[in-house]
Amino acid sequence: MARKRQEDPPKGSPAWMNTFSDLMNLLLCFFVLLFSMSTVDEDKYEQLVASLNSSFSIFSNGGPAIGEGQLISSGVSQLNQLSDYVSDVEYEAEEEDTDEADPMKYIEEQRKVLSEEMYDEITELTEKFNIDNKVDVKIDGQNHYIKLSIGGSVLFDSGVAEIKKEALPILNKVGDILKEYSDCLIKIEGHTDNVPITSNIKYADNMDLSAARAISVWNYLTDKKGLDPSTLEASGRSEYDPIASNSTPEGRAKNRRVEIKIYNELSK
Missing domain, CATH: 3.30.1330.60 (OmpA-like domain)
Known part of the structure; x- marks a missing residue:
């Protein structure tokens, strides 16, 4: 009796990784959108870049992560604290107008x-x-x-x-x-x-x-x-x-x- 040929395992990454990658891409796009609509404090921006570098390794010039990527790697729950790092555009514009010399x-x-x-x-x-x-x-x-x-x-x-x-x-x-x-x-x-x-x-x-x-x-x-x-x-x-x-x-x-x-x- 001939031995049944064993089926080859599915090629490529597991299916769950595709879902995870899509989620990460969406999060990245979300943060990029926030940056495009906001004025960022320079010091806090450096912290954010370093954190992104630690979490996703996509910013080649980012510094070392602060607290192992405390802003991003801790999860979506950190979104409630994002206002501590990113200033609203209208608020910053109003403040700049106030400081600008007449x-x-x-x-x-x-x-x-x-x-x-x-x-x-x-x-x-x-x-x-x-x-x-x-x-x-x-x-x-x-x-x-x-x-x-x-x-x-x-x-x-x-x-x-x-x-x-x-x-x-x-x-x-x-x-x-x-x-x-x-x-x-x-x-x-x-x-x-x-x-x-x-x-x-x-x-x-x-x-x-x-x-x-x-x-x-x-x-x-x-x-x-x-x-x-x-x-x-x-x-x-x-x-x-x-x-x-x-x-x-x-x-x-x-x-x-x-x-x-x-x-x-x-x-x-």
């Missing part, structure tokens, strides 16, 4: 920095030229200019707009300072107190007088000091921008002044 805010900060630098430089120059006792230097942080204030009695006699000869050395040194900022907008403003002009045929009122004084300073700085007329403005403010009370002689004396405002390059 262009207008940046420009405002740069204006402030430039104004502070100009203030320090001009203060040093007034001390160097020994006119700090005649020229008051202030910074306007809101409008971004440096203000040089010169008392009216220093520059002019009462009721006139011609610059006194003894004031020319002071104005000459002020012009030297302004030359350092020839590219900046410079505004010259004349100011008076609130006492009306009487018996003056040359100036109708305080507005005329304040404007004439500003123009006198403008003429000196352009003609004698060579400053560019296109960067200088002159105007009269009369009594309408006081810095002290007009009810006392001291306050009125402070209000009679010429102000020179130097705007930084970002405030043109």
Whole structure:
């Protein structure tokens, strides 16, 4: 009697391995999808890559697994903890938008920095030229200019707009300072107190007088000091921008002044 031939075992991997491989592929696709929709923290991303490398051995450059592939190899139950490793896209985008600098805010900060630098430089120059006792230097942080204030009695006699000869050395040194900022907008403003002009045929009122004084300073700085007329403005403010009370002689004396405002390059 002939011996029955033994059947060959089925070729290839066992059937259960195909199912297992499909499951692993689906899990891998699932994580790849999460990565494509999310922004990943760099440190936690490295942990995830290392864990995938330990579990599937598909990331050739992955580092050693953390705790024997703690994120993946522990099973699907770890999915509930995935939020600890992967940040939501919308949350990250919102956080980045919050941290991103506002262009207008940046420009405002740069204006402030430039104004502070100009203030320090001009203060040093007034001390160097020994006119700090005649020229008051202030910074306007809101409008971004440096203000040089010169008392009216220093520059002019009462009721006139011609610059006194003894004031020319002071104005000459002020012009030297302004030359350092020839590219900046410079505004010259004349100011008076609130006492009306009487018996003056040359100036109708305080507005005329304040404007004439500003123009006198403008003429000196352009003609004698060579400053560019296109960067200088002159105007009269009369009594309408006081810095002290007009009810006392001291306050009125402070209000009679010429102000020179130097705007930084970002405030043109």
